[in-house]
Amino acid sequence: MKKKLMFLLVLVSLLFVVACNSTSSGSDSEKDNTDSGQETGSSSENNSGESKGDSGADKTLTLWHIETGPSEEAINQAVERFEEKNPGVTVEVSQIENDPYKSKLSVAMGGGNPPDVFHSWGGGWLKQFVDAGQVREIGNDIDTSIYNEAALSVATFDDKVYGAPVSMDVVPVFYNKDIFAKYDLEEPETYDELLTIVETLESNRIIPFTLANQSKWTGSFYMMYLAERFGGPELFNEAFGRTGRGFDDEAYVKAAEKIQELVKMNAFPDGVNGMNYDTGQSRQLLYAEKAGMQVMGGWLLNNVRDEMPEFEDKLGFFLFPAVDGGEGKKNHVVGGVSPVFSVTKSSENPDLAAELVKELASVETAEYMSNKAGSISAVNGVEYEDPYIQKMSDVLANSEAMQTYYDQTLPPELAQVHLDTTQALFGLSMTPEEAVKKVEEKAKELLDK
Amino acid sequence: MLEKVEKLSAQQVTTSTLIKKAKKRKEILTIVGFIAPALIVYGVYVVYSIFMTFYYSMFDWSGIDKNLVFLGLDNYIKLFQDDIFWKSLGNNSLLVITSLLTQIPLGLIMALLLFSPIRGMRFFRSIYFMPFLMSTVAIGILFIFIYDGNFGLLNGLLGAIGLESLQQAWIGNEQTAIWAVIATVCWQFAPFYMILFRAAIVGIPEELYEAADIDGAKKWQRFKNITLPLLMPIIITSSILSIIGSLKYFDLIYVMTGGGPNNSTELMATYMYRQTFTNFNMGYGSTISFSMFMIALGVTVVILLGDKRRRGEE
Structure with missing residues (x-):
């Protein structure tokens, strides 16, 4: 009886040990077998004395x-x-x-x-x-x-x-050419012209900007652009490097105010903060011609070609216009790698x-x-066949400054605060002052070390 | 009594105490042999993990490097001053209460409906159980589209019956988001309790109902005096399951809102996840996890004690 029991216990523990190891050693030896078979068959020049690890095989x-x-x-x-x-x-x-x-x-x-x-x-x-x-x-x-x-x-x-x-991407304002033609609109040169477009579209029951802001980085584009347009290309570098203006600078307050002004003008779809970019909720509005514009990275073209290729003919883009009295210029782009x-x-x-x-x-x-x-x-030395990309590439080549995405440049915890406060701005649940103060506080905690 | 008799007779048979001892040792060995596998798994994945969570909660640690800074209980002090944590605890409580008030009654009603003589019972049984069979991620994405503010099914329905004034972006609005998600959670889990109750109702002896019929009991009296009291133990078990499940709930929130907009649907578990894996605060995340564990443990102990007292009174 006792012996039987002991035998059983040993057997069980053995099984346990074997089961734990099999994932690493067991499968390796199997691969060794199959690969050595291939080696002798195919690459006969291989030195047969060489150990398998060195030949670069079975990896x-x-x-x-x-x-x-x-x-x-x-x-x-x-x-x-x-x-x-x-x-x-x-x-x-x-x-x-x-x-x-x-x-x-x-x-x-x-x-x-x-x-x-x-x-x-x-x-x-x-x-x-x-x-x-x-x-x-x-x-x-x-x-x-x-x-x-x-x-x-x-x-x-x-x-x-x-x-x-x-590869690199720049973030322009994409728009539906048909809708612009229908309402006699032209690509805007100034921010005021952009606001006129927003008003025109809104009064015609077309959502001016489609945006899926549950993803948060999507709404961040507006913050980055407006802050740059007010405070100039050095604003972010100064705030991030702690060498001058901070994240609570007046330019950030103004940018936040402009975002809320757009929200109040109904420039965005209902419930932007509940829409998810990954499930395509913002793009559906664009494809269904319910929305006129979208501030989005160049990869939108990739999405369009994947999801609704025929829409590409209608897709145009312009750069985010400059604001009156601001330090930023129209050819300063937000972009990333x-x-x-x-x-x-x-x-x-x-x-x-x-x-x-x-x-x-x-x-x-x-x-x-x-x-x-x-x-x-x-990568240098690529020739573009696609006129579209040539145009994008020219934009980047002609731009005097490039702002990389905040959420990827900042340390993650600070980036999260930037994204959360920006989302709250879109939801009108935080005032511009509160929002910028929160980011600056976190920046002090994390960057002033 | 029976055991005692057996023992006595066994004693009579075994004359030597030595043999008895050996037998006992063997018994213990057998018991250990049977318990050990489960105990080892439980020890490593539950007990050890809880201990390690508490250990990590005392450090400032990113979770991806080897640089741990000892903080003592500072993380816990920070936690008690953290508005978002309190917000998420509030949301968890809301989920607990609504789950208790909707999932269990709904489960009970559906279970009772399945016993009523309606044609096509099998069809309804499958339909009722369907939500529980679907994967949570699929449900989440399905409901994202149902709740969509611009072309969602729910708004379409409201429009069709003339309730345009109620139309809104259900999960994009900070006030409605938590309710929208809670409704989805309840929709998903009510069938689970339905199955539990159905099984329990089947177990109620038919004789009791027959006796009630002889006494001239009405339908409602039958339910109140027979079904409900006999279902009490399963209702309590379900409540515990529902409360604990709600306290550590995560998946649908993560899929549908990610805790947003502006933390309005944040739960303790999603906040823990965000701190740990998005903000790289493994130490603080562990503090949240451990607090979650303590809260769930406390609630369970209170319920079990209450249940014990209730039984004592009976």
């Missing part, structure tokens, strides 16, 4: 990104090219939705099993991981000279490069991962993305 890299539509296709093609160049290496690609991606990656980083290569937007968000010692410096692995300087700067901290940029690809420090194959980053941020990928998905290349 898996993981890649996380958030691209959709043609951009996703560009990523997949880059991965294919990489796999062709590196036989035996497989890349597991995970495409994740925008907002969940941010938390998923931080959970993975904290839990110690991040992907080898991951997407970011550079800026404060990437820096958070760099400061935590989770990102590998790849300045020596990639050829940094092929990238646009402004684009590379978002992934450069203390003169060290932590990521390779693929996306995607930036980086290698995690915990990657078991950092050299291969860096190779993958090179392929992902290559001229080929950037060219495909530019021509198919409507983003401006961050």
